[in-house]
Amino acid sequence: MTKVLVCPVCKSTDVELDAGGVSGKYYCKKCGYVGSFVLEMTEGEFEEMLKMEKESMEHDENK
Numbered sequence: 001m002t003k004v005l006v007c008p009v010c011k012s013t014d015v016e017l018d019a020g021g022v023s024g025k026y027y028c029k030k031c032g033y034v035g036s037f038v039l040e041m042t043e044g045e046f047e048e049m050l051k052m053e054k055e056s057m058e059h060d061e062n063k
């Protein structure tokens, strides 16, 4: 299973270790988030999360 790093702010997988991993922090190329905390999950879990977010969003629209 391939593991992906996911930004906790915008849920993008465009996350990489900042400064070659020297600072031990992660950098999100999409929203500019920098921090030591990112979500790490398998591709399957990531797809599952996106699906659930989409469903909850659709649910909100029905209010």
Ligand SMILES: [Zn+2]
Residues within 6 Å of the ligand: 007, 008, 009, 010, 011, 012, 028, 029, 030, 031, 032, 033
């Ligand atoms: Zn982000």
